[in-house]
Amino acid sequence: MSAHADTHDAHDDHHHKETFITKYIFSIDHKMIAKQYLITGTIMGVIGVIMSLMMRMQIAWPEEPNVIFEALLGKWAPDGVMDADIYLALVTIHGTIMVFFVLTAGLSGTFSNLLIPLQIGARDMASGFLNMVSYWLFFISSVIMVSSFFVEAGPAAAGWTIYPPLSALPMAQGGSGMGMTLWLVAMAIFIASSLLGSLNYVVTVINLRTKGMSMTRLPLTIWAFFVTAIIGIVSFPVLLSAALLLIMDRSFGTSFFLSDIFIQGEVLHYQGGSPVLFEHLFWFLGHPEVYIVILPAMGLVSEIMATNSRKPIFGYRAMITSILAIAFLSTIVWGHHMFISGMNPFLGSVFTFTTLLIAIPSAVKAFNWITTIWKGNIQMNTAMLFSIGFVSTFITGGLTGIILGDSALDINVHDTYFVIAHFHLVMGISALYGMFAGIYHWYPKMFGRMLNKKLGYIHFWITAVCAYGVFFPMHFIGMAGLPRRYYTNSNFPLFDDLADTNQIITIFALVGGVAQLIYLWNFFSSIFYGKKAVQNPWRSTTLEWTTPVKHIHGNWPGEIPHVYRWSYDYSKPGHDDDFVMQNVPLKEGEEELQH
């Protein structure tokens, strides 16, 4: 595209009349869509966190009346005592909402949309219309998922993995009736939304990079979003097919996943299907999904760490290679969720091998982040604190993966609280930290105002302490053999000595949950009352900080800047400033490190 045409486009946009509806609701501008994703994701996050706090209160003080249950759960908590069915529903919907609606759509949707065009130097996504459709499908899917709480027999309650036959047979549990139908419909729509988004990201990154923006000059954020989108395109359709087959089994009498079932006094007609097949299909998405969640967070953290350390990211090429290695390995490790599912033990050996290999690129990334801050000039902005927190929880949570990925050890900790502690730290908390880091860092870009730093510090430190307080002792409860998804442990005197620890964990969880209100307050009030942001508040090198603070269609008022260097020229010798922006041409005799 010639420079002339670019100016022309931007010119046209200025004259385009916008109504409230085209600007704020059915917007095709990637920056507005990013904000829509973020706010929808935040609302879903609040719902998901409240559910987890209710579960924690039930675990710590089982079957005790609680005014909060009475207020929020209504008929599901007669006299304020939580019902066992709704406990499983909370488990299920908490997992679904946090994994898909917050950490997939809320994280990837927000930052891929915001940063891909801005950082590669494009006026918008390849298809603004598809982008809008993608958001609205996500919105509809969120509404359906939440509405399932209001159906007669309750929402889906078979765990977020919805293994049949439990999820297939309405007589097996209340939630497997209308609630499960809504779950499946919501997820099918969600997958459509995710695929539209991912295709758009991939096409945009490949085709719309500005002049000079070679693949090896891309910021690591873009690499992470790009690879994440590819993993999503490869794996989400498999979940869609699993969901469709399950709908067939539920409603049209097929037997893909069901066989030889006797329930409530009668033999069902199903013959020849296998629940293990569903597990394969589910985890073929389910495992890559955790990387869909964590890779964007890794990209954001890499960028923020370099900027705030005033140093280039250490080992740029190794970082890209490890993203690619993780992406590839993520598609051949799903069986480590199924060591004891009844599949051939030889397969267990293969999956142990491939799973433990993932530790290698992960270790490279962790060491590279640590080396990035070594001898830096670290600016302790809130985003940087969350990034350091990310590396910390990623290491702590990731390390226990070598126990769970080892089939011989998994036999005994499978489906215990050890697993919950592991994945909450390594993908839940870490990805949330990545998301928070991204929000604190790019808030000025999104809203033109700054988040309050003192509130940010308070938010981070309370959250950091509580996250460890909740999930660190939880490993030990798991190693004591406590199974997950138990409504109460009071039927097992064997576990009576864990009750105290469970209460401590719940108190940390409640305090940590309440601390998020500080963030919510900061987020929503700063939209209106925050300090006005300057154009490049963090003194960063990437292109998004060359755009005006006030959003315009087409991002740059004039020509799109050209790129002359990679995005990590921080504290480069020979320059007065401690950063050189990507659109600054090389000085005479200056060598580019990477291209």
Added chain:
Amino acid sequence: MTALLSILVLVFILVAIWQMVKIFDLTQSDSADGNNQIANDKDNKLNGYLMIGFLAFIYIITIWSFVELGDLPLMSNSASEHGPGVDSLMIISMIVIFIVQTITQFLLHYFAFKYRGEKGKKALFYADNNKLEAIWTIIPVIVLAVLIIQGLFTWTTIMNVNEDNDPLIVELYAQQFNWKARYGGADNTLGKANVRLIDIDRANILGVDEADPNAQDDIITSELHLPVGRPVLFKMRSQDVLHSAYMPHFRAQMNCVPGMITQFGFTPTVTTADMRDTPEMKDKVSNINDIRVQKSKELVAEGEEALEPYTFDYLLLCNKICGKSHYNMQMKIIVETQEEYDAWIKTQKLFKNSLVNN
């Protein structure tokens, strides 16, 4: 108690919000541009020290967890032949994790403190070092190779059931929400079974084939008795949804899948009586009973029944979400001497005699 706590939480929320409003007002009052929301040297220093404080917190919570919660049944005191192999692999893995965790968390937080920003300081331009990166690729490769190899050996030993040494065949049968065990009887061979053969009126609750000669002497029980020292091979079935037979003391677990038969084998090595007599178990049980006595006092004060004192038993737990009463799907396992086992099994009804004729 919970009501009080909930009120406290609400009060805490209100106080927190009030505080936030106040802080926010204060920080917004000096109306410069947004640059004062960017970290300055004072912030860098404060947060740098907090990083060291946080490192200390991580170490303290680690030590506290090991000391207070370190009685880990899944790492010691196993009651099966393959158990010690699993446990030693677990301990090796834990040591590796502990070392890596301690070092990397130190580096991360210490660097964050040591290299906290100061005005006028310039960071080192250090973008790459292939040698360093090769080192931290190769070290994990070596460590993982060791763990993978030992893991695979352990796994293969556990999963390859040797049927030559005449294992006791026991069927574990799962249904919402209880367990049944079926023994092969004198011939140690299970009769054929399918849920389509279930006949509640004839009390054929497991769907055992009444015509199969092997089925006649099968024995169905609600308690799992195992002779010590004899390999046992479990054949697992489920009649309705997925369940998982979890026997933590024996380091054993396998899903029960409708429509297929899964299997898991192990050799119990410690009888229930001997396990109760180990000092670790005595400690644990007396600790649990102290807690139960305490709790009973509260319950009695509220006019409810006191809890029964706890005696140790091996348990089979359901460990795959299976519906409303998943949290209470268990079966007692009793490991005993061969003589005790023989005496017990003699008192049980044979399948052919358990059927109701109408």
